[in-house]
Amino acid sequence: MSRRAPKASIDPDAGKSWLRRALPLVKAHRGLLITSLVLSFAGLIVQVQIPNLVRIGIDKAVVDRAGNLTYYVWAIVGLALVQGLINYLARLYLLRTAYELEYDLRNIVYSHLVRMPFGFYDKVQSGELMSRSGSDIRAVQMYLSFGPSILVQCLIAVVAFGLMLSINVPLAIVAMATMPIIGILGVSMRKAIFPVSWMIQARLAQLATVVDENIQGVRIVKAFAAEGRQLTSLAESADRIRWAYRQDAKIRSRWNPLLDNLPRLGLALVLLVGGLMVIDGHTTIGTIVAFNSYVLMLQPPFRLLGMMIMMGQRASASARRIYEILDTPSDVVDDVAPVAPKLRGDLAFVDVGFAYPNGTVALEGLSLSLAAGETVAVVGGTGSGKSTLGRLAARFYDVTSGSVTIDGIDVRKIKLSALREQVGIVPDEPFLFSLSIHDNIAYGRPDASRAEVIDAAVAAGADEFIEELPEGYDAVVGERGYTLSGGQRQRIAIARALLMNPPILVLDDATSAIDVTVEQRIHGSLKDRMQGRTTLIVAHRLSTISLADRVVLMAGGRVVADGTHASLLASEPRYAEVLASTAMEDDEVSA
Incomplete structure (x- = not known):
């Protein structure tokens, strides 16, 4: 199988943000990515219709007994099947996008590495290069491919809010009251987690160097009975990574519970305000059930939003480490107009x-x-x-x-x-x-x-x-x-x-x-x-x-x-x- 050349490359302008530099690569695969995102959005449209059908079914077929309950049941089952098919196709195209991006990133980095002269390798460690060519590329690929998908998933909040407004404006405002707070918390979390993400990637590279040297030099290690010293060195590197991961865990444990539970506070407010409105005759039981479903729908996107923030910081740190390699020019390159003569040997x-x-x-x-x-x-x-x-x-x-x-x-x-x-x-x-x-x-x-x-x-x-x-x-x-x-x-x-x-x-x-x-x-x-x-x-x-x-x-x-x-x-x-x-x-x- 012949090797396919990358469809695009990283923008060489080091003055741009890491994401803008990666955009040419994303644009090269926009067909697959846009198809996935359109399908994801279509799945969301179908998903938000289900609570509305539940509302209508409860109010008409159960409370007023003016409709056929079986019709609403089969309609909901049909929508669920359509949503499942759409989500399957969206996931398929999203994973294809992810693997294509990873393929191109790996080829871009490796192609640059093979162009580098001996002097470059005299100064860098192979474990460091392995880390940047492995886990760092994976972190960037995850964000570039799954980040847009998560943003589309978060659009369910907009779509759901629109439907809630069409049903009951005061109750919709109550349901969304906690969302601005979630946005503020997300920004604060992003600022806190970036330096730790950089530290984790750097220390993983250091560990990779230790492991690589021990594997490559295993005969020397054994010849000098230095297994104990090398294990100590490995343990020290692992301890530094463990400390960094603990800091990462502390930040997550501080912010994630808030991001996860604020939508549940919205659920309680909907039950309280909606219940009072039902008692006063200003809304229906079906509306409260539908709004509860909509508020529950808001929880996964905002949980994904927190994950996306962490992915973004990890990807930002990894991208900068990759760009350090790509921005290092080779001082042994072909002349502007090179010649390729058949040499005699003088x-x-x-x-x-x-x-x-x-x-x-x-x-x-x-x-x-x-x-x-x-x-x-x-x-x-x-x-x-x-x-x-x-x-x-x-x-x-x-x-x-x-x-x-x-x-x-x-x-x-x-x-x-x-x-x-x-x-x-x-x-x-x-x-x-x-x-x-x-x-x-x-x-x-x-x-x-x-x-x-x-x-x-x-x-x-x-x-x-x-x-x-x-x-x-x-x-x-x-x-x-x-x-x-x-x-x-x-x-x-x-x-x-x-x-x-x-x-x-x-x-x-x-x-x-x-x-x-x-x-x-x-x-x-x-x-x-x-x-x-x-x-x-x-x-x-x-x-x-x-x-x-x-x-x-x-x-x-x-x-x-x-x-x-x-x-x-x-x-x-x-x-x-x-x-x-x-x-x-x-x-x-x-x-």
Whole structure:
């Protein structure tokens, strides 16, 4: 099933109220919504006729005995059936509206999130985003769809009041005497509950972050026997939410009884005043019965009105949290007139300076060129800026100064989708989805055949262990691929990049978790695949460096030496030191 694009979006004008910004989305589904509201109103018209029929039936058929009681009974039954059918259709269209709005909201938020650069995710927590993409969207959807319906339901008060006026004006005024007080109380309740609603949504997001981190990091938690500390952290977050909900409950318990019971006071007034009027002969018993029914009809709408006020405050708080995401612009976007050339692979970093969003400076005045088809290994100590090169080449970040060019074109001028299709990156910590191995390898090319997937897996040295699995390529890996070893995950990631066949390939320490013997077999395949392909290898092992035509030594965010492995080993002491330190690390791991 193809994905339907949202029918509208949120108004980008941050100066407008949250509801006005959401109106384009509501208008896009006005057909369904208006149909639901018209049906709801029609149901109300039918509903208010029933007490009037009861009044006429009592006065004519029971008191005056001038009418057929059976006629009124069947008329009331018929109206009830018609009302039931109308309410069914109204509810059906209302729920369809709600689900359509939720679908569009989720797609709008997710589409914005996938456009955001790495720097955005460096600063926000995934649990916070999950909360805003889940419970916050649901709160806004509930208000946008059910809010208008509740307002229509409240119109029963207007319709009922009109009918009461047509029957007996003084008694109608008595019945509605409490309604202005209810309106004043509703406004006061709205002002009291808004800050608590914001607090609840914010603290739910904090709890989601704690839960997400504990689930994602469950292996670390268990490895350090930190379950107790994490449970304490979770309990503290839950306590903060409980406190906020208690404040919410206090506000509700203070205002809701008044909103619920004031209409009942109207019922007592109708009985008192109406009874006296019957005694004096100014009205009928049927009128009192009908007015009692009308006053009872007023109770649900005003109870719904109180609920709508609370929904509105929750939705207002949630909408503002969602808008905080949508109003955050991406600083990595396509150029006004992007190009999408077929790249050869001449990669150049020209006087590049770069600092991560947290202020960490990674590169300072770095210049490096790779000719098309050349394989270059980048070596350096921790924090020297090696991994940053690949991230800038794929434009996961934009340079702070200088430029990155491919075939002489600044990457900022190249369409992002075209750039990333032609710059393949294999990270040192590969991410696998909870899909089959075939689907993970074919993630960049979902239409790839099984033969093409197997060919990429063979080149990455993954075919052997995949075939040993009971379901082979159809085996579903666990979340993040943790059912596989680190080396197996890296081989699948390499296969995934090779299947894309990009003209530029970045191997960011991509074989660090692979056994040296297996790595040597993979290198044999990779050498064939690297022919005619520009390859940037972030290397630690000497065996990986051997794949390169040229070696670059980095320190302090700059290139400090450039040459072959043999020439650097002979002339650059810092190069020998880096190799020695990495060799010691490998020995410690193997030991």
